[in-house]
Amino acid sequence: MSRQPLLQVRGLKKHFPLERKLFGGAGKTVHAVDGVDFDVLEGETLGVVGESGCGKSTTARLLMHLIDPTIGTIVFDGAPVENTRLSLRNYRRRVQMVFQDSYSSLNPRLTIEASIAFGPEVHGTPKKEALARTHDLLERVGLEPARFAERYPHELSGGQRQRVNIARALALQPKVIILDEAVSALDKSVEAQVLNLLLDLKEEFGLTYVFISHDLNVVQFVSDRVMVMYLGKIAELGRSETVFGNARHPYSTALLSSMPSIDPDNRTQHVPLAGDPPNPIDPPAGCRFHTRCAHAETVCSLTEPPLAQVEPDHQAACHMGVAGSGHSRAPEARTAAAAE
Amino acid sequence: MAQAVLPPGEIEVEAPVKAQGYWSTVWQRLRRDPVAIGAGTVLLLLFGMAIFAPWVAPADPLQGSMIDRLKPIGTEGYPLxxxxxxxxxxxxxxxxxxxxxxxxxxxxVFAFFIGSTIGIIAGYAGGITNSVIMRTIDVFYAFPSVLLAVALSGALGAGFGNALLSLTVVFVPPIARIAESVTTQLRSRDFVEAARASGAGALTIIRVHVLGNVLGPIFVYATSLISVSMILASGLSFLGLGVRPPAAEWGLMLNTLRTAIYVQPWVAALPGVMIFATSISFNLLSDSLRSAMDIKT
Structure with a gap:
């Protein structure tokens, strides 16, 4: 599997200043995304999960370059994305986004077709051609153009609007689509329809998805690889089967055990994770999870665990997975593989 | 259950077949509002009267007669x-x-264009640009609007054009402020983000996505300012800073007839009645417009 990563994210950070003091002195900052490195491979679906406030949506907006990163680089298809007009324009044709709120993400004063055709027109497609493509796309996402093209967003249901948003994202013929909680606001039956549509479209257009969600069942269903985020950092990253089957970070384990099961005999008996995540204004030193971790030891509050390879295609940021880290459960140095 | 098989997109709620634009909906709602109809009719009559004054007026407005001074309402040849x-x-x-x-x-109208431009730019740009523009605008708020209009007119000198200019200056700040706040709210909406994500420039986004959503609320606010403007203009004329005698203007007439209030109170009150009727019609119409445009679906 030596595909060149389509998106390479390195050392990406976003700090939001809270109260900028008038005279000197830096005010407090929210460490929304605090140094993440990951790749998105061509043709895959990368699921991103985590609690609310862990930086999932900020990561999405950074990937889309809707906000400037504090520091860090995004490399798309071998070329770094720079904050210049031309570079961004080209980048944004290749990477598109679907937002969570299907209503707020459509201009209430524009018809559906005008909303979808807007992107191509901005990129210089003649109006007629843009409209023709719009109608094709509407057809493709299951909305009959003759009936829906000239409607306004408020006349559509949530599922239909989200189909429109997907069509709009597709209108620029992108390679990557970032789905920021794109199905979370839909009710379950509609959610399933839209998910299936997304999977079909991926096949048909050869798309790559970054699928952000807090719904683990959905993520497990769609993702090839999964990235677990906690307080602005990556806790674990690996193939979907390995992360869901053999989680190495205690946070992932806790998160996964909170997944409701369909089997009534197998209901969740205990609260897997108590309390709220710590404040991202003042994240804990060392491992960010040590305040809530069942296996926390002294080393966890002192040094921050790196995102280390625990097995092929599987990384976790936990001292328990790093040989010689000083944690009592860490594998012996040299025999890391044997300990598994 | 006549339709046996439905494509997935159509299981959801059936919407009406014919789509309707926003403004045609607003117009329909306005037409069904008796207050709007009433105020609109009054304004239409007033404007018609103003436009066709030479044909409608029974006599020369400037031709006086020393014998007929302060005749009461209903006198032969002087209906009012x-x-x-x-x-x-x-x-x-x-x-x-x-x-x-x-x-x-x-x-x-002038303030609507100037104020909206300033406000939309400030609101869309945000950050430091916004602060600089809006704090500058705030300086004008230090003065009560009447005082500002009087001071400006006084400084520029009496006259119709100068009165218009000073009134425009008075109305730019409040309109800019409304435009700024509406635009700021809009800017954080996802569809503006989505437009940015599709690579559109600021001007295109403002033209396609911002204007259509902010001009309505600004327009409603501006209509409510028309009555204020009329009253201020009358005030300026009353003080001798606006239209000059012998020209007919309601504020000026109110001023010159002030001394006759004990002799012919009804006649002296007439210009005031006109000002009142006009401004209340504008206010009622702007209220109706506001509720007609408040479509939540």
Missing amino acids: GADELGRDMLSRLIWGARFSLLMGVTPV
Whole structure:
């Protein structure tokens, strides 16, 4: 599997200043995304999960370059994305986004077709051609153009609007689509329809998805690889089967055990994770999870665990997975593989 | 259950077949509002009266008669009485509508364009640009609007054009502020983000996505300012800073007839009644427009 990563994210950070003091002195900052490195491979679906406030949506907006990163680089298809007009324009044709709120993400004063055709027109497609493509796309996402093209967003249901948003994202013929909680606001039956549509479209257009969600069942269903985020950092990253089957970070384990099961005999008996995540204004030193971790030891509050390879295609940021880290459960140095 | 098989997209709620634009919906709602109809009719009559003044007015508004000074309402040849120089009140009120409506509407129209531009730029740019523009605008708020208009007119000198100019200056800040706040709210909406994500430039986004959503609320606010503008303009004329005698203008007429209030109170009150009727019609219409445009679906 030596595909060149389509998106390479390195050392990406976003700090939001809270109260900028008038005279000197830096005010407090929210460490929304605090140094993440990951790749998105061509043709895959990368699921991103985590609690609310862990930086999932900020990561999405950074990937889309809707906000400037504090520091860090995004490399798309071998070329770094720079904050210049031309570079961004080209980048944004290749990477598109679907937002969570299907209503707020459509201009209430524009018809559906005008909303979808807007992107191509901005990129210089003649109006007629843009409209023709719009109608094709509407057809493709299951909305009959003759009936829906000239409607306004408020006349559509949530599922239909989200189909429109997907069509709009597709209108620029992108390679990557970032789905920021794109199905979370839909009710379950509609959610399933839209998910299936997304999977079909991926096949048909050869798309790559970054699928952000807090719904683990959905993520497990769609993702090839999964990235677990906690307080602005990556806790674990690996193939979907390995992360869901053999989680190495205690946070992932806790998160996964909170997944409701369909089997009534197998209901969740205990609260897997108590309390709220710590404040991202003042994240804990060392491992960010040590305040809530069942296996926390002294080393966890002192040094921050790196995102280390625990097995092929599987990384976790936990001292328990790093040989010689000083944690009592860490594998012996040299025999890391044997300990598994 | 006639349809056996439905494509997935159509299981959801059936929407009406014919789509309807936003403005046609607003228009329909406005047409069903009796208050809007009433106020609109009054305004239409007033504007018609002003436009067709030479044909509607029974007499020359400037031709006085020393014998007929301060005739009461209903006198032969003077249906609404005569003023302190014996000029026909009805004709003067009709001609006065020209100046008064012009002074009410023009400054607001100018301020609408200038203020909206400033406010939308400030709101869309955000950050430091916004702070600089809006704090500058705030300076004008240090003065009460009446005082500002009087001071500006006084400094520029009396006259119709200067009165218009000073009133425009008075109305730019409040309109800019409304435009700024509406635009700021809009900017954080996802569809503006989505437009940015599709690679569109700021001007394109403002033209396609911002204007259509902010002009409505600003327009409603501006209509409510027309009555204020009329009253301020009348005030300026009253103080001798606006239209000059012998021209007919309601504020000016109110001023010159002030001394006759004990002799002919009804005649003296007439210009005030006109100002009142016009401004209340504008206010009621703007209220109706506001509720008609408040479509939540």
